[in-house]
Amino acid sequence: MVPTDFKALIQRFYQLQSERVETYQLFEEGHEAYLRTGPHYDFDHYRQLVHEITQAFCGISKEVLDIKGRLHHEFDRPDLSEHIEKLQSKEKQKLELTAKLQLARQRAQDHPEDEGCHEKIQEIKQDIIKNKEALSEIMQDFKYDSEECD
Numbered sequence: 001m002v003p004t005d006f007k008a009l010i011q012r013f014y015q016l017q018s019e020r021v022e023t024y025q026l027f028e029e030g031h032e033a034y035l036r037t038g039p040h041y042d043f044d045h046y047r048q049l050v051h052e053i054t055q056a057f058c059g060i061s062k063e064v065l066d067i068k069g070r071l072h073h074e075f076d077r078p079d080l081s082e083h084i085e086k087l088q089s090k091e092k093q094k095l096e097l098t099a100k101l102q103l104a105r106q107r108a109q110d111h112p113e114d115e116g117c118h119e120k121i122q123e124i125k126q127d128i129i130k131n132k133e134a135l136s137e138i139m140q141d142f143k144y145d146s147e148e149c150d
Contacts, residue, residue: 006075009067009070009071009075010146012063012067013064013067013084013142016060016063016064016067017139019056019060020057020060020091023053023056023057023060024094024098026049026053027049027053027098028098030046030049030053031046031049031102031105034046034049035105035106035109038106038109038110039110041106057095061088061091064084064087064088065084065088067084068080068081068084068085068088069081071084077145077146079145080142080145080146083138083141083142083145084142086138087135087138087139087142090131090134090135090138091135093131094128094131094132094135097124097127097128097131098128100124101121101124101125101128104117104120104121104124105121107120108120108121
């Protein structure tokens with residue numbers, strides 16, 4: 001029974017990570033739609049989107065943290081718990097970078113003559129790429145370590 005529970009927990013973790021990816025896609029699509037409403041932005045709809053996205057991310061994080069605790073305490077896998085802790089930190093950073101990028105894109109749209117805005121966008125995009133690489137590495141480590149007991 002325990003290995004099945006363990007495998008089910010690992011599967012749920014992967015599902016939650018997929019939900020995060022989908023939530024980021026919705027966030028990005030919503031922001032693009034918001035930018036198309038400029039220069040008189042439809043902030044009310046965008047604020048509602050941000051609220052819904054925030055709720056989705058909070059729900060995902062809460063469940064991921066629950067899995068982290070269970071892996072550590074019920075399955076004696078502090079190694080996997082540590083991977084999740086690193087992942088959560090990088091996910092938080094990714095969300096902050098995504099918000100910064102969205103603000104920079106709006107600034108660039110509002111001030112197309114300002115080269116600094118375009119440079120800032122490129123800088124943030126590079127930070128996001130590095131962040132995604134770190135996330136991918138953590139996920140690889142998690143996958144490798146979680147499959148050790150198969």
